[in-house]
Amino acid sequence: MQKILDAIQADELDAIGTLPVPESYRGVTVHADEAEMFAGVPSRDKDPRKSLHLDEVATPELGPGEALVAVMASAINYNTVWTSIFEPVSTFGFLKRYGRLSPLTKRHDLPYHVVGSDLAGVVLRTGPGVHQWKAGDEVVAHCLNVELESPDGHNDTMMDNEQRIWGFETNFGGLAEIALVKSNQLMPKPAHLTWEEAASPGLVNSTAYRQLVSTNGANMKQGDTVLIWGASGGLGSYATQFALNGGAIPVCVVSSPEKAEICRKMGAELIIDRNAEGYRFWKDEATQDPKEWKRFGAKIRELTGGEDPDIVFEHPGRETFGASVYVTRKGGTIVTCASTSGYMHEYDNRYLWMNLKRVIGSHFANYRESYEANRLIDKGLIHPTLSKVYQLEDTGQATLDVHHNSHQGKVGVLCLAPEEGLGVRDHEKRAKHLDAINRFRGV
Numbered sequence: 226m227q228k229i230l231d232a233i234q235a236d237e238l239d240a241i242g243t244l245p246v247p248e249s250y251r252g253v254t255v256h257a258d259e260a261e262m263f264a265g266v267p268s269r270d271k272d273p274r275k276s277l278h279l280d281e282v283a284t285p286e287l288g289p290g291e292a293l294v295a296v297m298a299s300a301i302n303y304n305t306v307w308t309s310i311f312e313p314v315s316t317f318g319f320l321k322r323y324g325r326l327s328p329l330t331k332r333h334d335l336p337y338h339v340v341g342s343d344l345a346g347v348v349l350r351t352g353p354g355v356h357q358w359k360a361g362d363e364v365v366a367h368c369l370n371v372e373l374e375s376p377d378g379h380n381d382t383m384m385d386n387e388q389r390i391w392g393f394e395t396n397f398g399g400l401a402e403i404a405l406v407k408s409n410q411l412m413p414k415p416a417h418l419t420w421e422e423a424a425s426p427g428l429v430n431s432t433a434y435r436q437l438v439s440t441n442g443a444n445m446k447q448g449d450t451v452l453i454w455g456a457s458g459g460l461g462s463y464a465t466q467f468a469l470n471g472g473a474i475p476v477c478v479v480s481s482p483e484k485a486e487i488c489r490k491m492g493a494e495l496i497i498d499r500n501a502e503g504y505r506f507w508k509d510e511a512t513q514d515p516k517e518w519k520r521f522g523a524k525i526r527e528l529t530g531g532e533d534p535d536i537v538f539e540h541p542g543r544e545t546f547g548a549s550v551y552v553t554r555k556g557g558t559i560v561t562c563a564s565t566s567g568y569m570h571e572y573d574n575r576y577l578w579m580n581l582k583r584v585i586g587s588h589f590a591n592y593r594e595s596y597e598a599n600r601l602i603d604k605g606l607i608h609p610t611l612s613k614v615y616q617l618e619d620t621g622q623a624t625l626d627v628h629h630n631s632h633q634g635k636v637g638v639l640c641l642a643p644e645e646g647l648g649v650r651d652h653e654k655r656a657k658h659l660d661a662i663n664r665f666r667g668v
Contacts, residue, residue, distance in 0.1 A: 226250060226402055229295050230641050233347050242360030246293060246349055252282045252339035252401030253620045255308055260315040273309035273628060274621035282339060285397050285405045288329045291352040292408045294364060296640040297420035297648060299399040300343040300611075301620070302428045302459065303565055306628045308340050308393060309621075313568065316340075319394040326372070326387065333396040341400030342368035342392040345414055345424035345648070346641070355408040363414040363648075366406050367595035368428050370395050381441060382591040390589060399424075400620055402641050409592055415603040416650035421637040422609040422662060423648065426463070426602050429635065431590035433463035434598035436538065436560050438471060441594070442587045443536045443560040447472030452525065452534035452552065454541050456493065457484040459627070460563065462610040462634050462665070464538045465491050470606055476525055476534060480630075483668060487633060490664050495528040497521075506548050513571060518551040525552055536560065543567030555580040562587045605658045610634030612665040614645055634665035 226247050232240050255276055263271040287293055308316045316338050324334025348362045358364070370391040371382045378385025392398025397405035414423045436442045437451070445451060451468045455461040456477030468475040469492045476495045477488040485496045504521055508514045525534065533554035539546060542564025549559050550572040561584060564570070577584065590598065601607040614637040615623040626632040639645065649655055655662070 226641065229349070230643070233295065233297070233641070234647075238347065238361035238363070241295075241347060241349060247284060247403070249281050249283050250402040251279055251617065252403075253341065253617065254278050254280045254282065254337040254339050255311075255316070257315075257317045257336040257338075260311050260317060263310060268310065268312060269629070271310035271312075271628075273306065273624035276309045276311070277340070277621040277624060279618050279620070280337060282337065282401075284403060285332050287350055287352045287405070289353045290355060290408055292355060292358060292406055292411060293349040294344060294346045294366065294404045294406060295349050296344045296346040296399055296401055296404050297642040298345050298424040299341045299401075299638045299640055300425040300427070301623045301627045301636045301638065302342050303563060303627060304342055304390060304393040304428075305340050305400070305624050308338065309624050310628070316393060319389070320396055323389065323395060335396060339397050339401050340392055341398035341404075342390060343424050343427040344399035344404050345420045346404070348411070349403065351408060358408055358411050362411075364411045365414050365423050365427060365599065366391070366399065366404070366410045367412060367431050367590070367592070367599070368392060369410065369589055369592060369595065370407060383441070383588060400617070400638060400640070402617075412596055412599045413603065414648075415599070417605070417652075417654035417658065418602075418609065418649065418662070419646050420642045420648040421614050421639060421645055422611050425609045425611040425635040425637050426599070426607075428589070429459045430463045430602065430607065431595040431598045432562060432587070433460050433467060435590035435594045436562055436587040437464050437467050437536070439590070439594050441591075442585060443538075443558045445471055445473050445536060449473040449535040450476060450529055450532050450554075451536045451538060452476045452478065452549070453538045454478045454545055454549075456496075457487040457633055458630075459610070459635050460540050461538070462487075462491070463607065465493055466607045469493065470601070474529070476528060484633065487665060487668060497524055497528070506544060513547045515551070515573070518548045521548050522552040533557065540564070541566045543570055546570040547572040550582065550584070551576050553582050556582065558583045558585060560585045560587050605654060608658060608661040608664070610665045611637050612668055613637070614639060633668045
């Protein structure tokens with residue numbers, strides 16, 4: 226690994242293909258024999274620092290249409306939180322099902338799971354049938370793993386019956402020194418960003434793009450009023466940027482003055498601090514409070530001059546979904562993913578059916594949507610929301626930050642990169658956008 230890193234650091238990328246691929250590498254894992262370690266423990270008290278391990282693992286065999294990537298940096302997503310606390314199910318079930326698909330996928334069914342669904346790095350090797358990428362290319366990866374052997378995915382690859390999220394439903398993810406990906410996951414690394422900045426948008430940027438901008442999601446247009454939950458968080462911070470960049474009017478819901486200030490720095494003007502307003506959408510564990518929905522809707526109208534949201538960007542799930550359905554305008558759209566506060570949504574269907582509203586489920590993004598989202602990063606129209614960076618051995622703490630929502634934007638992880646600030650190619654473009662790139666740093 227050191228020789229590979231030395232070549233990358235010395236900008237000798239043409240030599241990467243001549244260096245031997247290590248037989249093993251360091252990766253962040255969960256272990257199958259620990260899947261019950263948190264049994265009976267409340268979700269909030271489950272500690273990723275206990276379940277995530279930094280192990281030396283065998284480098285997987287490279288198959289057709291695949292690539293091995295030297296990972297310079299990665300990032301934490303909520304799916305790593307789910308993996309680390311074995312909720313809602315252990316990911317080893319995913320790996321077993323994938324392993325039954327073919328002799329090639331059997332490699333993924335192991336007693337350990339190398340996690341992580343983001344990366345920025347350098348291609349080490351490509352398998353048979355890969356022509357667009359070569360050893361030495363600087364890349365980022367989106368997390369769509371898809372087989373495309375049935376007709377279902379050929380109009381929208383997210384509809385493929387063997388669609389999976391890499392590093393969550395497959396093995397050999399990005400929180401490691403080497404990752405195994407399908408070559409069609411690779412995209413060019415934005416040249417004006419550092420390794421850790423380039424690694425951080427991947428999953429959430431693509432997810433927000435499909436959910437809000439794409440015709441497969443809410444199909445946002447100029448002038449739309451968009452209610453964005455968690456507007457300074459991993460998903461919401463990109464939704465806020467897409468709304469502003471696309472001529473929409475974001476109404477940003479946050480939970481502190483500090484998070485409100487971040488939204489203002491992004492250019493948002495209409496902001497609701499839900500803690501300061503004291504909204505309590507649930508009277509108790511089983512009963513919602515429609516009066517609070519109405520109070521929340523009145524606050525939105527106060528900010529917008531009497532308009533209800535055309536689109537609600539939903540990802541908290543159970544805690545907020547009833548309110549989201551209620552406040553959406555007649556004929557409007559609630560687009561939902563993630564459900565980080567719980568999957569069992571409850572809402573009053575009268576407000577949906579009688580007002581002709583739509584609920585759209587959205588999950589990650591197809592290759593084209595991921596490419597378009599990455600292109601906007603490369604063009605400097607959308608910016609990373611990286612707030613803090615950890616070393617690979619501290620991935621457990623980074624994941625705990627996300628689990629407890631004590632972070633802003635995205636939390637990055639250095640893998641092979643020895644320090645922050647490396648990997649920039651286009652310094653002129655970077656200087657032009659530096660303030661926007663650093664908006665979330667240190668907050």
